[in-house]
Amino acid sequence: MLVSKENFNNLNSRYPLFLTQHFRLEPTEGGEKQLVIEETQNGLNNLISLSDDFAFNLVKFVLEVSRIDV
């Protein structure tokens, strides 16, 4: 995805580890910068795994389900 310098700096200053663990910055043919999901570090799988953890636990806390029997 194309990303402006401002957006990249904003993300990089707030979440540098999230960013570098899952994405890399590379130039496009037009000379712009784009964020690419990091394949070698399994960027997307890791993000999905974190999303699963977030989903599983957030809903548990919202609904106040103390024990999950699945």
Place this chain on the structure above:
Amino acid sequence: MDLDAIGQYKQLMQRYSQVVFRVSNDLQFWHTFLPAAIEAHRQIYPDPPFYFESGLFVYNISLNDDPGWLYPLQPSFTIDEDNIAASRVAFFQWIQVISLVRVYNSLETLVYSAIEKKYFPSPTGKKMATKALKTKILTEIKAAGLKDEINNNQFLLTFLKHRSTAVTHFLRLPVRDLPYTWESFFIFLSIIRHLIVH
């Protein structure tokens, strides 16, 4: 143990999982299978002139209502032995980016649905329109004097923290061994989704 809450929990998670688990499996399978399939194809056809070729044409409609003629907009697109590896990588790059939007949308729907189930349950069980639910959430946030930040769906977490000390506790927990909280993970993912879509 609240059996009704567990039933609601399972229902919500099932909807989320149906999308996200599928996305994950599709990507993992095709990411592994495709290079092997390309190699197997090479064994059968060791020297193909090209794998794929296409052109981009549009009807060039004239100003005097002439229905127009097909007009080539770009040079043709070809995948051959020289660029098939790069083409495969580029294909997965955009598929992965779009997949991330699907995952985030499922997560967003899940959060909305959990809020509705817990705080705005319908006596008939009928699902509320997201726009109506959003209005209810924002109205309550404003009434409580809290910041109604709609960018990156931060208002959803603001509402949950306002309503629940348990959720507040969870959102402040660290994400595995990283120096970030679960709240910051959700916001990070929201920003990434925003960058992709816009």
